[in-house]
Amino acid sequence: MRALRFDNRFVRELPADPEAENHVRPVHGACYSRVMPTPVRAPRLLAWSREVAHILGLEEADVRSAEFARVFGGNGLLPGMEPYAACYGGHQFGNWAGQLGDGRAITLGESINARGERWELQLKGAGPTPYSRFADGRAVLRSSLREFLCSEAMHHLGVPTTRALSLVGTGETVVRDMLYDGNPRPEPGAVVCRVAPSFIRFGNFEIFASRGEEALLERLIDFTIARDFPELAAEPDAAARRIRWFDEVCRRTAVLVAHWMRVGFVHGVMNTDNMSILGLTIDYGPYGWVDDFDPDWTPNTTDAGGRRYRFGNQPFIAHWNLWQLANAIYPVVREVEPLERALAAYADVHDSSYRDMMRAKLGLAEWRGGEEGDDGLLERLHRLLAAGEVDMSLFFRRLADVDPAAPTLEPLAEAFYDPTRRAAVEAELLAWLRAHGARVLGDGRLAAARRAEMNRVNPLYVPRNYLAQQAIDAAEGGDMSELEALLEVLRRPYDEQPGRERFAARRPDWARDRPGCSMLSCSS
Structure with missing residues (x-):
């Protein structure tokens, strides 16, 4: 497999957890803990994204090599990789949850491609970390396939998102209670390689604010601006630079959520630790796609009572989450009014973006x-x-x-x-x-121009829950052809594709209440 080039600024420029042993613990004064993926019994490539491989400079022969499955299944490293798990906190379902962190995600490194772009490679399901709490750090094929599929589908839909390079089976089983109903069962395990310019989220800043570690908070903010928002780094005044950065985060988040509403996507668990600082869709857990239009629908069984993260509430939750980020960074900004202006700009940008998208969906000039x-x-x-x-x-x-x-x-x-x-x-x-x-x-307007614009924003093919579940059922039986066919259709979600009409069909009656096709839990 051809070599990837790494430049791991996160671990080079930010403080590490001084303790090297991998055991669950509170981690103070550090942005990450160094940790190795836990090897699996029989890593095997199940699926891959040719588009993401191309971005990274990998060819099909590289991806299909035994070394690729070994590395991206968690059984080895390439030269230059420096694996770690990040420390962060978060508000979960509206309540402060304290330290959370990468409990089953391990970043391998930051790869620099031929165009000079930075792409962080992260394995999800690669074993326990100091942030795993009571979990095993593993992931099942069911959830890993859903994340792989939706990451790529969202990209082709034009929705800002993290990406997915590969899906690797582990040859092992993982015990999960899918519906939290006291009926755990062993499921096939898998590891998905997630790819993004950065996996920093709101919670990375919240944890240091909650602990009064202002020097570290300030350092992380300035690092994030320098690495991930270089267009803002030239501002000489630190406070002004940080305010401009927060304003940009608000604007990107506003556009992101407008896109979710445009295509009918429901994140399902919009905790602050699941909100990307880059305005990307991140952490595909119990997400879902609206079939019959229902603003009150949530795909998350854990949220079934309060429906905090229901489809129609997503714009308001994103705003609330940004308020929590504003509270977190205030100690190093110390100005209320600029933060409030940025939060007000979120609402304005979301409303204008949403209306423009709805205008196009309805075919209006x-x-x-x-x-x-x-x-x-x-x-x-x-x-x-x-x-x-x-x-x-x-x-x-x-x-x-x-x-x-x-x-x-x-x-x-x-x-x-x-x-x-x-x-x-x-x-x-x-x-x-x-x-x-x-x-x-x-x-x-000419009818042809109107229809063309409508068809550019109204997808025919989306990764409906029942389609993903059919791919999961086949994959658990060893057949990856259903996932491959679905992924191929979703590469062109706005194009009529003769012979593939079944992928555009509405939800069948058998899927109305079936687990995985209607609602899901956070269990994965």
Whole structure:
């Protein structure tokens, strides 16, 4: 396998845990602990992303080599790798949880590609670390496959995200209680290699603020700006530089969540330790995709009671999480008003980004706000989609096929789940289509241009929960062909792909309440 070039600034420039032994403990005064992946019995490559391999400068022969499976399964290192687990804390479900850290993620190093880009390579499921608490540091094939698949699918959807290079089976089993119902069972184990410019998250800063370690907090902020936000590093005034950085984090997060809402993605566990400082989708745990439109839906069984992380609440939770980051960095900024302005900018950027995305989804040339304008038009549509149990992805995709001069429900027929609920909203929905058609015709755009724009933002193929579960079922039986076929379809989510219609179908009835297809737990 060809050599990767490493420049590990995180471990070179930030303080390490002085204790070398790998046992669970509080870690103070350090940004990370050095730790080696725990070897597995029989590492075997199950899937890989050719796009990510290309970014890193790897060719197919490299990826299919025995050495690749050995390294990215956790059984060896390449020259230049310096593995570690990061120390961070976080607010979980609205409550401060104290020290968390990389409990089963181990960063191998920061690879520099031929274009000079920095990519952090991180194994998830590679064994215990000092932050594993009561866990074993391992991951099952079920969750690892879901993370690998969705990381790449989100990229092709145009949503900011971490990436995934590979999925390696371990040849071992891991015992997990999938639904936390007292029925644990052994499942196949796997390791996914996650790839991103940085895996620093809000919680990396919160932990030092919570402990009053202001010097270390200041050092981490300045390191993050210098490495990951170089466009801001030239600002000579430290306080101004840090404020500009926080403002940029707020803006990136706003755009990210608007994209989630555009495609119907629900993160499921938006704790502050799962929020990327780069505005990337990170930590694919009990995520889900909205099938029938429901703003109150959450894919996370742990969140089923309070529904804190439900689909429609995601913009507000991101704002709340940014407030916690602002509180964390205040001790080294010491100015309230600039932080409040950045938080207000989050709301403005999110609203403007979301409206622009909705404008494109609806095929409008411009957004005319107000209750009597497009805000009201969208609000009425959302109410009808929820009342009629209408598939979100299929409705918006097929809306481009509706004739605005003579609208009917026929192009939208495949988007309805229940004939009775369709009948209940049919008259109102037809009235909505007429109002929408009048808006579209009033723009005066060519129909072909309008439809092309709509199809660029309304995906036909998304990694629906039941599709991922079918790939998992096949993979657990040793058949990776379903994952390979699904991944290939998701490389072109906005293109009609003849012969692959089954991947665009609405959720089948058998998947409505099946675990993995409807809701999931954090167990992985």
